[in-house]
Amino acid sequence: MTMTESSSSIESSSSIDAGRVADEPVVELLPTRATYASADPVRIEVRGFTGDGSLTVWTLGERGASTRVPGSGVVDLGLLPVGGHGVELTVAAGGVHAPPVARTAIEVADDVRARLRYGFVADYAPGRDAEAVADMVRRLHLTGIQLYDWAYRHADLVGGGEVYTDALDRPVSLDTVRRLVGAIKAAGSRALGYAAVYGVGRAEWSRWEHAALLTPSGPPYGLGDFLSLVDPAEPAWLDHFTADLAAAVDAVGLDGFHLDQYGYPQRALRADGVVVDVADSFVTLVQAVRERLPESHLVFNNVNDFPTWRTGASPQDAVYIEVWEPHVTLGSLGHVVGRARSAGGGKPVVIAAYQHVYDTAPVAEADLATAFTMATLFSHGATQLLAGDGDRVLVDPYYVRNHRMAASTAAMLRRWYDFLVEHDALLLDPSVVEVTGSYAGAYNDDADVAYGHDRVTGDAIPGAVWRRATRVGDALVLHLVNLVGQRDTLWDAPRLPVGETGPGTLRVRRTGPGRPRVRVADPSTNPRLVEVPVTLDGDHAVAALPAPTVWQVVVIDDGPAGAHP
Known part of the structure; x- marks a missing residue:
């Protein structure tokens, strides 16, 4: 049928x-x-x-x-x-x-760890309703939800009783936390509790100052004026931290943990005189948490790509990277994802790219910025941590400072996440291979597109169509990101209206005497693959492509030689 x-x-x-x-x-x-x-x-x-x-x-x-x-x-x-x-x-x-x-x-899917479409929760006030969060989980097909700042203290996760204020004086009810965890699980997702791997507050500091990571001038590294940092692999701290995580699982039923760090220091002197390579300490910590909680889902935050090269292969369930300057362009996001996929060996890749633009620009310009960010990440084989709490998007690393979605934003995210899930095999499968340099361009002459006078390029360049090619099994997949009309390629900046390229012309070398099959999809216009006519021109086949909006996916399938006469 x-x-x-x-x-x-x-x-x-x-x-x-x-x-x-x-x-x-x-x-x-x-x-x-x-x-x-x-x-x-x-x-x-x-x-x-x-x-x-x-x-x-x-x-x-x-x-x-x-x-x-x-x-x-x-x-x-x-x-x-x-x-x-x-x-x-x-x-x-x-x-x-x-x-x-x-x-x-x-x-x-039978492997629940194979994909991570990540969301967040940041409100645990007494009596809070969990229904909107569950609906968002189902609507956007979110397979993991980070419970941000749910705990009593960074170094004492469940020591506050049933109702308390967190380290920054926000109200938390463990009854609300449990109901959110239950609703997330009932919606077919996983609830991951936030836990900073080396942050200690003032009240607990006297117990841990022997493990402090010291600045060159002497005081410990810290975050703001309320946390100081310890060596995450110091044995006594490691015993305490893993026991605290286990106690949290027992207390509220978490499926796992989001293990956070702040991106610094990379090397430091410990208070006892030991020089610490913090990348090595992070790997030791992830391994220790895995041993203590073998069934838990673990996600470690590689802040600004540090140290993905070391932690990517560690026993966790995703490669997660929170990006900051200098990773400010769409092209830099693509490079970050490529490195993460290589380091992770098949783990899902998630990028935390906070769209601050919603706080500074009209919603239409911010929605376009998010669309270009998603186009870049999805087409490179990664997802984005962005949506959560029922109707919010992230605009700040302190997730409590989030942004309420406009109706246009909610509708866009629904379309794009549907597109991501429906075309998962073309986008997120670990076997997808980048082949742009081997297929496109005049020397290769295997597959390329043209749009009148508009430039087509293999790099993310303003004013051009950014063309990439991937191999998915026997099919060739082209990703066309339309940067025509843009003055820059910053991912967190207001976007100008999408440029009108007009229809495109696809030219592809045939494998045999048959006619290749060409199908096109676009999350903004035609959300499922539809076939376009193909004509023959010697050893090549030519197809007319509809004009792209932000991102167009083209699937070229030769099949058996002669299968498409």
Whole structure:
């Protein structure tokens, strides 16, 4: 029961979000879980639908089974194969080419550690409702939620009783923490508690000053005026820290921990005269936590890429990097991801790129900045820590200083995260290989695109289309990021309106006498792969591509020679 769509479907498919950018949709599809095991039936909650319609599953552009929907409620789609899938709701009388009423995506995976689509929570006030957080987990398919600053003190996680104020005087109720943990788990995600690996507050400092990391002038390194830093691998501290984590698991049911550091120092003198290579100490700490908590999910923060080269291979579940200057351009983000994928050996890569731009620019310009950031990260095989707390995005490393989403931001994130999950095999699979330098360009002449007078380049250059090529199994995948009309490539700066390139021309060398298959998708216009016409020109094939918005994905598949006459 599969079929493909021709280029005539692009126009109808692209209209799915028409009229929905400024307002939340009246009709919504919400998976009951962020991710499903292959042995679990997939269920979709339909909200706000009063007509007669059907849900259709799409897998990388191939149409699957449809299920009737007689109105709002939970629809059982049964068992689906491992991978990412799109789901569309259409009305019964809409016709073959009618645009969907609503869309979502689902992930089926048997390895819960294979992907990390990361979110956050930063509010634990008594009585707080957890429903909005659970809905966001399901809506954005978030497989991990960081519980930021949930603990009593940095060096005493659960010593404050049931209700307390944290180190910066924010109210915390452990009942709220437990309810959030339960809601996150029920939504098919993981709850990871924040824990600083070497920060000690004033009240606890007398116990740990023997392990202090000292500045060259003598005082200990610290954070602000309320934390001082110790060697994370000092034996007594390591025993205390791992025991504190274990106690936190028992107290509130956490699935694991977000292990934080501040990016400094990289080498320092310890109070007892030992010279400490902090990168080595971090690896020792991660190993010790893994031994103490073998089932916990662990994520270590490599601040500004330090020391990814050492911790990437350590026994944790992701390679997570919080980026700062000099990693300020889209191209630098791509390079950071490339190094992380290499160091991690197949672990998921997450980048904490805080979009401060929402605090300084109109929402439309900030949304475009975020779209370019996501286009860069997703196309390079990484995800972004950005959304959380039900309706917030991160604009600051102190997560309490977050930004309430506008409706346009919420709608954009829903589209882009759906796109990420639906096209997971083309984007996040560890086997995806960068091949731009081997395929594109005049010397190679294997695959390239052209847009009239607009420049196409392999680097992130303002005013050009940034073209990259990856190999995914037998398919060649082109990522086209449209920087036409931009004056710079800063990822955390207001963006000008997307430049209009007009349609593109794809030229690809054929493997054999057959006609290659070319499919196109774009999270802003046509969210699932649709086929475009291909003509033959000697040893090459030529396809007309629709004009890109921020990011367009092109999949070129030769298949067996002669399979597409």
